[in-house]
Amino acid sequence: MDLPFGGAKGGIAVNPKTLSRDEKERLTRRFTQELRKVIGPNLDIPAPDMGTDPQTMAWLMDAYSMQEGETIPGVVTGKPPIIGGSKGREDAPGRSVAIITQLVCEYYDQQLSETTVAVQGYGSVGANAARLLDEQGATVVAISDVNGAMYDPAGIDTATVPSHDEEPEAVTEYADTVISNDELLTLDVDVLIPAALGNVITEANADDIAADYVVEGANGPTTSTADSILADRDVMVIPDILANAGGVTVSYFEWLQDINRRSWSLERVNDELDEEMRAAWDAVRTEFENRDITWRDAAYIVALSRIAEAHEARGLWP
Numbered sequence: 067m068d069l070p071f072g073g074a075k076g077g078i079a080v081n082p083k084t085l086s087r088d089e090k091e092r093l094t095r096r097f098t099q100e101l102r103k104v105i106g107p108n109l110d111i112p113a114p115d116m117g118t119d120p121q122t123m124a125w126l127m128d129a130y131s132m133q134e135g136e137t138i139p140g141v142v143t144g145k146p147p148i149i150g151g152s153k154g155r156e157d158a159p160g161r162s163v164a165i166i167t168q169l170v171c172e173y174y175d176q177q178l179s180e181t182t183v184a185v186q187g188y189g190s191v192g193a194n195a196a197r198l199l200d201e202q203g204a205t206v207v208a209i210s211d212v213n214g215a216m217y218d219p220a221g222i223d224t225a226t227v228p229s230h231d232e233e234p235e236a237v238t239e240y241a242d243t244v245i246s247n248d249e250l251l252t253l254d255v256d257v258l259i260p261a262a263l264g265n266v267i268t269e270a271n272a273d274d275i276a277a278d279y280v281v282e283g284a285n286g287p288t289t290s291t292a293d294s295i296l297a298d299r300d301v302m303v304i305p306d307i308l309a310n311a312g313g314v315t316v317s318y319f320e321w322l323q324d325i326n327r328r329s330w331s332l333e334r335v336n337d338e339l340d341e342e343m344r345a346a347w348d349a350v351r352t353e354f355e356n357r358d359i360t361w362r363d364a365a366y367i368v369a370l371s372r373i374a375e376a377h378e379a380r381g382l383w384p
């Protein structure tokens with residue numbers, strides 16, 4: 067099997083001819099996964115960016131840079147900080163999910179210290195969100211990975227359970243009580259954070275969702291039919307484009323650092339992310355309140371209004 071393009075691994079140039087067949091296949095799978103992300107949506111895989119890590123992005127930077135004859139750090143984001151990545155990028159989507167969850171709780175007068183949370187997926191998004199909410203006093207009763215979910219109604223010490231990055235797919239090995247991912251989704255908790263695959267809340271289980279708030283950590287975890295069912299049942303769904311936007315926001319910060327050849331402190335990254343997330347929340351909340359619509363529709367209205375305004379400002383519409 068041929069590698070789709072050359073690359074570098076851990077800073078050492080890879081010569082496809084010297085790789086074993088297994089290693090070639092493994093690299094090819096990873097490159098293909100990244101290529102799908104770059105080329106466009108591919109419907110046969112529900113979350114094309116899951117399972118990638120900063121090293122994958124380093125490979126992409128190197129592969130592109132080899133064509134250009136010089137290192138172009140800004141071509142991809144999510145790289146390790148030592149080669150032009152941003153501090154805080156790995157944590158960012160989970161951090162934004164945690165920030166938005168806190169704001170939701172504040173908005174609905176729900177004390178975080180009295181809030182139970184279930185999180186599906188224990189990777190970049192899920193583990194970071196769970197740990198930050200745990201640190202802030204919420205009770206995280208369930209976390210999961212592809213093998214199943216750890217459940218403890220008394221609360222999980224999330225720092226002691228390795229994330230996908232620290233020890234892949236090990237959550238259930240640390241659990242006294244294991245439940246299925248489907249059961250996790252229907253737990254009677256205050257906040258449900260689906261942070262793994264898309265399309266996990268569907269017509270088939272939307273009536274069984276017992277959480278009051280669904281904060282979308284994954285991309286597209288709720289189908290449109292399920293979204294309508296949840297809206298009819300007054301379950302508040304905070305959409306992915308707001309809640310997990312920390313990832314793409316810090317990617318933008320990374321690009322800014324790369325093109326300016328600067329490196330921001332972690333404190334600056336987190337402060338600026340916090341500011342952006344609060345501003346986004348305020349904008350969406352304003353539409354939610356003024357129009358009496360769902361949080362998702364409010365987020366779309368904010369986004370589309372900005373695009374429309376920009377078109378108008380350019381004089382593209384009469």
Ligand SMILES: NC(=O)C1=CN([C@@H]2O[C@H](COP(=O)(O)OP(=O)(O)OC[C@H]3O[C@@H](n4cnc5c(N)ncnc54)[C@H](O)[C@@H]3O)[C@@H](O)[C@H]2O)C=CC1
Nearest residue numbers: 113116117159187188189190191211212262284285310313
């Ligand atoms: N990492 C990022 O910057 C962002 C990721 N997302 C989305 O968040 C979701 C998760 O991404 P990451 O945390 O980056 O991935 P990750 O690869 O770091 O972690 C994924 C986690 O989901 C678990 N998982 C895989 N298949 C599962 C299944 N069938 N049932 C339950 N759990 C399963 C894995 O075991 C792992 O714990 C994806 O939908 C991704 O598109 C959204 C915004 C930003």
Ligand SMILES: O=C(O)CCC(=O)C(=O)O
Nearest residue numbers: 115143144285313314317
């Ligand atoms: O960093 C980015 O540009 C994309 C972040 C991401 O994985 C996502 O929003 O799904």
